[in-house]
Amino acid sequence: xxxxxxxxxxxxxxxxxxxxxxxxxxxxxxxxxxxxxxxxxxxxxxxxxxxxxxxxxxxxxxxxxxxxxxxxxxxxxxxxxxxxxxxxxxxxxxxxxxxxxxxxxxxxxxxxxxxxxxxxxxxxxxxxxxxxxxxxxxxxxxxxxxxxxxxxxxxxxxxxxxxxxxxxxxxxxxxxxxxxxxxxxxxxxxxxxxxxxxxxxxxxxxxxxxxxxxxxxxxxxxxxxxxxxxxxxxxxxxxxxxxxxxxxxxxxxxxxxxxxxxxxxxxxxxxxxxxxxxxxxxxxxxxxxxxxxxxxxxxxxxxxxxxxxxxxxxxxxxxxxxxxxxxxxxxxxxxxxxxxx
Amino acid sequence: xxxxxxxxxxxxxxxxxxxxxxxxxxxxxxxxxxxxxxxxxxxxxxxxxxxxxxxxxxxxxxxxxxxxxxxxxxxxxxxxxxxxxxxxxxxxxxxxxxxxxxxxxxxxxxxxxxxxxxxxxxxxxxxxxxxxxxxxxxxxxxxxxxxxxxxxxxxxxxxxxxxxxxxxxxxxxxxxxxxxxxxxxxxxxxxxxxxxxxxxxxxxxxxxxxxxxxxxxxxxxxxxxxxxxxxxxxxxxxxxxxxxxxxxxxxxxxxxxxxxxxxxxxxxxxxxxxxxxxxxxxxxxxxxxxxxxxxxxxxxxxxxxxxxxxxxxxxxxxxxxxxxxxxxxxxxxxxxxxxxxxxxxxxxxxxxxxxxxxxxxxxxxxxxxxxxxxxxxxxxxxxxxxxxxxxxxxxxxxxxxxxxxxxxxxxxxxxxxxxxxxxxxxxxxxxxxxxxxxxxxxxxxxxxxxxxxxxxxxxxxxxxxxxxxxxxxxxxxxxxxxxxxxxxxxxxxxxxxxxxxxxxxxxxxxxxxxxxxxxxxxxxxxxxxxxxxxxxxxxxxxxxxxxxxxxxxxxxxxxxxxxxxxxxxxxxxxxxxxxxxxxxxxxxxxxxxxxxxxxxxxxxxxxxxxxxxxxxxxxxxxxxxxxxxxxxxxxx
Numbered sequence: 001x002x003x004x005x006x007x008x009x010x011x012x013x014x015x016x017x018x019x020x021x022x023x024x025x026x027x028x029x030x031x032x033x034x035x036x037x038x039x040x041x042x043x044x045x046x047x048x049x050x051x052x053x054x055x056x057x058x059x060x061x062x063x064x065x066x067x068x069x070x071x072x073x074x075x076x077x078x079x080x081x082x083x084x085x086x087x088x089x090x091x092x093x094x095x096x097x098x099x100x101x102x103x104x105x106x107x108x109x110x111x112x113x114x115x116x117x118x119x120x121x122x123x124x125x126x127x128x129x130x131x132x133x134x135x136x137x138x139x140x141x142x143x144x145x146x147x148x149x150x151x152x153x154x155x156x157x158x159x160x161x162x163x164x165x166x167x168x169x170x171x172x173x174x175x176x177x178x179x180x181x182x183x184x185x186x187x188x189x190x191x192x193x194x195x196x197x198x199x200x201x202x203x204x205x206x207x208x209x210x211x212x213x214x215x216x217x218x219x220x221x222x223x224x225x226x227x228x229x230x231x232x233x234x235x236x237x238x239x240x241x242x243x244x245x246x247x248x249x250x251x252x253x254x255x256x257x258x259x260x261x262x263x264x265x266x267x268x269x270x271x272x273x274x275x276x277x278x279x280x281x282x283x284x285x286x287x288x289x290x291x292x293x294x295x296x297x298x299x300x301x302x303x304x305x306x307x308x309x310x311x312x313x314x315x316x317x318x319x320x321x322x323x324x325x326x327x328x329x330x331x332x333x334x335x336x337x338x339x340x341x
Numbered sequence: 342x343x344x345x346x347x348x349x350x351x352x353x354x355x356x357x358x359x360x361x362x363x364x365x366x367x368x369x370x371x372x373x374x375x376x377x378x379x380x381x382x383x384x385x386x387x388x389x390x391x392x393x394x395x396x397x398x399x400x401x402x403x404x405x406x407x408x409x410x411x412x413x414x415x416x417x418x419x420x421x422x423x424x425x426x427x428x429x430x431x432x433x434x435x436x437x438x439x440x441x442x443x444x445x446x447x448x449x450x451x452x453x454x455x456x457x458x459x460x461x462x463x464x465x466x467x468x469x470x471x472x473x474x475x476x477x478x479x480x481x482x483x484x485x486x487x488x489x490x491x492x493x494x495x496x497x498x499x500x501x502x503x504x505x506x507x508x509x510x511x512x513x514x515x516x517x518x519x520x521x522x523x524x525x526x527x528x529x530x531x532x533x534x535x536x537x538x539x540x541x542x543x544x545x546x547x548x549x550x551x552x553x554x555x556x557x558x559x560x561x562x563x564x565x566x567x568x569x570x571x572x573x574x575x576x577x578x579x580x581x582x583x584x585x586x587x588x589x590x591x592x593x594x595x596x597x598x599x600x601x602x603x604x605x606x607x608x609x610x611x612x613x614x615x616x617x618x619x620x621x622x623x624x625x626x627x628x629x630x631x632x633x634x635x636x637x638x639x640x641x642x643x644x645x646x647x648x649x650x651x652x653x654x655x656x657x658x659x660x661x662x663x664x665x666x667x668x669x670x671x672x673x674x675x676x677x678x679x680x681x682x683x684x685x686x687x688x689x690x691x692x693x694x695x696x697x698x699x700x701x702x703x704x705x706x707x708x709x710x711x712x713x714x715x716x717x718x719x720x721x722x723x724x725x726x727x728x729x730x731x732x733x734x735x736x737x738x739x740x741x742x743x744x745x746x747x748x749x750x751x752x753x754x755x756x757x758x759x760x761x762x763x764x765x766x767x768x769x770x771x772x773x774x775x776x777x778x779x780x781x782x783x784x785x786x787x788x789x790x791x792x793x794x795x796x797x798x799x800x801x802x803x804x805x806x807x808x809x810x811x812x813x814x815x816x817x818x819x820x821x822x823x824x825x826x827x828x829x830x831x832x833x834x835x836x837x838x839x840x841x842x843x844x845x846x847x848x849x850x851x852x853x854x855x856x857x858x859x860x861x862x863x864x865x866x867x868x869x870x871x872x873x874x875x876x877x878x879x880x881x882x883x884x885x886x887x888x889x890x891x892x893x894x895x896x897x898x899x900x901x902x903x904x905x906x907x908x909x910x911x912x913x914x915x916x917x918x919x920x921x922x923x924x925x926x927x928x929x930x931x932x933x934x935x936x937x938x939x940x941x942x943x944x945x946x947x948x949x950x951x952x953x954x955x956x957x958x959x960x961x962x963x964x965x966x967x968x969x970x971x972x973x974x975x976x977x
Contacts, residue, residue, distance in 0.1 A: 039750055039846050044442035044478075048435075067474040067507070068436075091477045094509075103474075104509025109488070109522040113479060113738045132667040132738040158668035158738075177668040198731075199668065201740065218741055243741045262742035288742070306743060 027297050030056040031077075032310070033087060033332035035070035036325055039307055053087065053100060054325070062324060066100030074332035076119045076127070078141075082336045086127055086142055088114040093129050095142040106142035116161045122169035126186060130159035135174060137187050151190030153178060163203040165228065167210045173229045175200030180215060182229055194232040196220045202246040203229075207296075208254035214273070216244035222259060224273065237276050239264060245289065251296035256316060258301055260292035266303045268317045279317025284308045293333035304330035364396050365389070365612060366622045370713045373617050373649040379642070386640065389613050393624050393632035394418065406431065409446055410629045413453055417633045421457025429458060433465035437473035441483050444475055444490035445549060449633060451497060452557045467505075470494055474507045479737065480664070481536045482546035484522065489550030489567075492519035496559045520563065523554075527566055529662075531573070531951040531966045534938060537698065538661035538677060539581050540593040541605035545627040548574055548610060556634045565969045572641060572964055572971070575614055576955045578607065579648035580657050580943050581681060581690070585611035585618025588708035588720065589681050589690020592661070592698045596755050596837055599703050599763050600796065600859065603714035614640050615648040619715060641973070643960035647943045650957065651685045651710075656775065657941030660948060663697045669735045678933045680773040681941075686710055686877045687819035691778055693933065694771040699736040700753055702765040705778055707875045709819035711800075718798035718859060721814070721821055723871040725769050725782050726761035726790045750846030754837050757789075760861055762796050762834070772924040772931070775912050776875040781904040781920040784867040793869045795825065795862030796834070799854070803884055809892045812862075818878045820887040825862060826870035826898055826906070834859040868900040874911050 035051035051070035054062040071090035078084035083099040092107030093114050107114070107129070116130035129136040134149040134157045149157060156178035165171035170186035179195040180203065198218035206212035215223040215232065221240035223232040238244070242263035250256035259267040265280040265287035280287040283305060290306035301313040303320070310323040310330055365371065374381055397414045401407065407415070407428040415425050429450065437443060450458075451466050458466075477487045491508075495516040503509045510518070530536065537543055551574065554567030581589055587607040591599075598605040603618060606625035611618045613628070613635060620628065661677035677697050681690040691705030706722040733744040748756040755761040768784040784791045797804065801814040801821070812823045833853050840848040874891055881887040890911065898906040905919035915927050923930040938946035939953060946953045951966035956976075963972040 039747075044440050044483075046438045048438065069474045069476070071476050090479060102504060102509065103507075104503060108518050109484075109525075112477070115738060133673075155671055155673075156668070199734070245740060262740070290740075 027338055028295070028335040029082070029338055030295070031075060031085075031332075031334040031336060032056075032062060032304075032325070032330050033072040033075050033334070034304070034325075034328055034330035035072070036328045038070070038329045039327055060323075066096060067094075067103055069094075072331070073114075074116050075334050076117050077334060077336045078119055078124045079121050079337075080124055082339050084141070085334075085336075086117045086119065088117040088129065088332075093117050093127070093136070093138075093142060093145070097141075104142075106138060107136065107145050111136050111145055111147075115159065118162050118164050118172075120164045120169060120172075120186075121166050123186070126170075128162045128164065128172055128187065130162040130174065132158050135159055135162065135187060135190075148183075148187035149190070150188065151183075151192075152176070152181060158199060160199050160201050161203050163205060165205060165210065167228075173203050173213070175203045175215060175217075180223075180229065180232060193230055194223065194225075201243060204247040204249060206249050206254070207251040208249070214247045214249075214257070216247050216259060216261070218243040222247070235273055237274075238267070246291055248292045248294045248301075250294040250299050250301075250316075252294075252299040256294070256299065258292045258294060258317070260289035260303060262288045262290075262306075265289050266292060266301075266317055268301070270316065277317075279313070281318075282313075282320035283311055291330050291333060293335070296335050302333065304328070304333075364620075364624075365392060366620050366624070366715075368619065370619055371612065371616050373615065373645075377642075377646075382642070382645065383639075385616055386613070387636055389616065390632055390635045393613075393620075393629060393635075396624065397629055409450065413446070413449055413629070413633050416450065416453035416457055419457065421454050423459070425454070425457070426459035426462035429454070429462040430465050433462075433469055437469055440475040441478055441486035441490070443473070445486045445553065446630060448490040448493050448553065449630060451494065452553075453633065455497065467498060470498075471505050471507055481526065482540075482543045485526065485547050485550045488519040488522045488526075489554055491515050492523065492563070493553060493557050495519065496557075520560075523563070523566070527570060527966060528951065530570075531946075531953070532938070532949045533674070534659070534661040534677065535577070536662050536664060536674065537592045538659075538679070539577065539587065539589065539591050541587055541591055541598040541602075541607045542595065542625075543593050543606075544574065544578065544587075544610055545606045545625065545631065549627065549630050552631060552634045552638055556637045562969055565971075566966070568638075569964045569966060569969070569971060571638060572644065572955070572962070573953055575610070575640065576644045576647065576944055576953070577659075578610055579615065579644050580683075580941070582607075582611055582615075582618075582648055583651070583683060583688045583708060584710050584714070585615055585648070586708065586714050586719070587611070588688055588706060590677075590679055590692045590697075590705060591701075591703045592664070592677075593701045594703050594763065595701055595753075596763055600718045600720060600798065601714075601716065602708055602720055603717070608714075611648065615645055617649050619713075641955070641962050643955050643957045643962050643973075646957040646960065647955070651683060653942075654682070654684045655942045657681045657683070657939070657944060658936060659940075659944070660936050660938045661692070661697075664699065664736050666735050667738055669731055676933070678936050682773070682775050684776070684877065686817060686879070687776070687875050689773060689776045689778060689873075689875055691771045691773040694769040694780070695765065696732065696735070696767050697765050699733055700748065700756055701763060703763065704765050704769060705771050705773065705780060707776070707778070707816075707819070707821060707873055709816035709821075709875075711817045718800050719816060720798060721796060721801075721816065721823060721873060722762075723780055723793055723795040723825075723862070724762050724764060725766035725784060726759060726792070726794055727764055727766035727768070728757045728761070728789045732767070747846075749849060752847045754847070754849040759790050759792070760794060760832065760834060760863070761790075762794050762861075770918075770920055772916070772918045774910060774914050774916055774926055777908070777910040777912070777914070777916065778871075778873045779906050779908070779916065779918045779924075780871045780873075781906070781918065782867070782869040783903050783920045784869075786867070788867075791865070791867045793825075793827075793829075793862075793864040793866070793871070795823065795829070795864065795871060797823075797860040797862055799857060799859045805888070807888065807892065811888075811891055813884070813888050813891070815878065815884060820876045820878055820881065820884060822872075822874040822887070822891040823862075824872040824874075824896075825864055826872070826900060826904065827864050827866035827868070829862045829864040832861040832863045834861040866900070868904050870898065870900070870904045870906060872896075872906060872908065876911055 037049035050064040158177035161175035202216040213225040222235040609625035609628040612620040659679040663675040687709040835851040903920040
């Protein structure tokens with residue numbers, strides 16, 4: 001890209017309000033995975049915008065880093081070295097070991113369109129990829145991949161999300177088309193722990209209570225587990241007619257949880273999930289929340305409104321401000337502890 | 342030189358000159374030569390190549406910078422001067438985009454210019470394969486373009502490290518992965534059937550990568566695969582066209598081509614290969630990317646004859662497959678059982694119904710021949726306008742809500758409109774015997790758009806609603822009888838006019854052409870059906886005689902609890918077809934599981950064989966992908 005074009009693109013991203021500026025001195029870097037200028041985009045579109053990974057800067061703006069690639073979904077970082085991270089993309093699982101300067105497609109043609117990728121924090125050479133036809137595992141930092149699907153159904157193993165239990169190596173939950181599956185041996189074997197009729201869209205483990213998990217589903221509402229994912233029950237007070245897309249726990253406050261979705265927008269709980277409130281005032285009229293996240297440094301709530309912008313709230317959804325990235329689809333957030341000097 | 346040869350040469354030269362002045366897409370409808378001598382056919386074939394290249398080259402002016410297509414034409418004609426290299430450098434200095442649609446054109450420039458472009462220009466192209474990261478896409482046509490291009494570029498630049506490629510993989514790794522995928526794709530498409538079968542436009546996205554492999558691959562085996570698959574694609578095209586017009590079911594078409602059946606990239610290939618229909622405007626846009634190498638392809642005469650000979654009626658049955666189903670389905674790829682009946686005046690084609698591809702599929706039609714197909718709506722069919730987020734999720738790895746919302750801006754304006762006539766549905770089941778089609782519908786409660794749309798072309802004449810319940814019409818020299826099985830009303834079928842983009846993708850408006858436009862037979866009944874019977878006008882003394890013959894056919898039907906039809910067809914077959922059950926013809930149930938990959942007078946292949954036999958008269962070509970051999974023989 002010409003220097004002038006890149007500068008313009010950066011300026012377009014740098015429209016964050018002062019709200020975010022204070023975050024730069026906190027303990028985490030924020031990475032976003034997604035694309036801008038998405039309306040009407042199809043494979044083969046001609047487009048000069050910068051897409052892929054964005055990192056929050058000291059002034060609160062977002063800078064594009066690495067390759068320009070419009071179909072990045074989620075990312076996961078090696079806890080030993082934040083320059084090493086893995087991204088689920090339509091081409092497969094990409095990884096970088098130098099902070100995004102160089103990349104490699106780790107997977108081959110036989111693993112495509114991963115929807116999610118996760119590093120096992122207790123065994124960070126091991127990476128899990130949620131595939132539309134199952135589950136892939138790498139044990140060599142993304143270089144080679146194999147399928148580990150023993151126990152998943154032959155049909156019905158579309159996997160949207162994979163989440164590693166931070167308390168135990170090799171313990172992983174997968175959100176599939178037919179329910180929630182659990183492995184406790186690094187995907188050597190899986191067992192169904194809760195069936196669903198349609199896809200499980202997200203699985204999150206509470207940062208405060210590792211036994212407390214929530215699952216966002218397409219047609220079964222939001223499910224909760226209080227025993228580390230072994231049993232699940234619907235969360236009361238949440239609709240089941242339309243899909244919930246994702247869940248965010250507030251690392252700064254165990255009572256605060258957020259749920260994002262296309263239909264219901266942004267829902268929050270401030271009592272640990274007992275009651276829920278829609279927090280869409282201040283968001284666009286079409287409050288299609290593609291992804292929500294909560295900043296672990298200050299509890300700021302993010303809502304990525306698809307085809308619109310990134311929004312941020314300092315009062316847990318009561319008021320919102322645009323955080324830039326117009327006409328965007330942000331599919332993944334990652335708060336990464338800043339590297340120590 | 343022989344006097345006749347001189348005359349032919351003069352005519353060829355004249356033909357080229359005329360073509361340059363008036364491109365074939367505005368010129369007269371071409372007629373295949375009665376003299377089928379190989380040299381004449383080849384001369385005409387090459388004249389069409391020349392015409393396409395000339396058309397692009399003639400648009401070069403000193404005022405406008407060269408387009409990528411013009412660069413290619415100059416390179417392929419060995420005119421790669423400094424201006425061409427400079428323009429390549431300019432284009433490479435811009436931000437790159439287009440993904441796999443970027444890959445194959447620049448692959449072509451790289452190969453065509455490898456001995457002409459300046460070192461700087463070649464290096465700029467090469468470096469773009471490091472700095473630009475194209476998406477691989479999510480369809481087989483995307484992957485064909487992606488992997489064929491990556492294969493060729495990895496061969497062109499061997500022994501280079503992963504740091505020099507966007508993939509991060511070395512030349513050898515890229516080559517191995519590309520080769521493995523291409524062979525895998527060839528395996529499944531020649532054993533269990535072509536995905537994205539008979540596409541009106543995407544044929545280019547397969548044919549272009551194949552001719553690139555055939556021409557540019559260093560590995561003779563891959564060259565052979567490209568050549569053989571190109572033969573396969575052209576044979577499939579030949580057997581599915583009526584005077585060059587691709588009709589019948591398509592895995593992928595669009596709102597224009599489903600009714601103006603000629604207006605598709607497939608017509609470029611018919612024109613180039615068979616010379617029996619005009620090409621679409623601008624040679625279909627992508628045609629130039631095939632034309633640059635078309636002179637290196639020798640169309641087998643047996644395929645050409647299948648395309649141009651409609652002197653004898655024939656039935657061809659094929660096995661294809663659906664797009665990959667990621668979820669909400671018991672099968673990964675559903676089998677598609679196609680029936681095609683081709684005659685001189687019309688053709689009837691169908692598959693068994695159900696979902697093939699999630700968008701832009703077309704299940705069945707009767708299409709009639711006309712002297713000039715340009716601008717003509719020469720087809721009749723009905724469809725259920727399915728719009729379903731779950732079906733979209735079956736085929737796409739997306740969250741449930743955004744796809745339907747975004748399709749119009751992505752160039753698919755009709756997906757979620759009630760008068761849609763494009764697309765397949767799980768609630769449609771179809772049976773065809775020769776020129777009789779029965780389409781039955783059982784739409785559950787709660788389904789969006791619980792009605793049936795029948796398509797009635799503005800180009801039909803003598804449209805008559807008979808008191809018997811049949812609707813009679815004539816298209817060209819085809820008599821048509823359409824029997825709706827439930828009540829209906831007539832609506833204007835609105836067209837789509839594309840508006841200038843305002844930065845948010847495609848924009849459309851609907852256009853009402855009034856009483857002179859196409860008509861929609863709107864039938865608001867969930868249990869429903871359509872019977873269509875076609876015949877040549879020459880078979881009857883008059884249109885009234887055809888009407889009388891249809892009205893005399895024994896027909897019983899009911900719609901509850903599920904639609905069922907018992908009909909004696911115009912051809913004397915006793916057909917019973919009940920929704921959810923195997924069709925029964927003369928007491929014998931149809932067993933689709935026994936269908937072959939191809940079966941008919943022209944194309945034959947056993948399921949799982951990877952061997953296709955192409956036959957016309959005494960001519961026969963056999964493509965054996967197991968041994969990568971092509972065998973030609975003349976049968977006595």
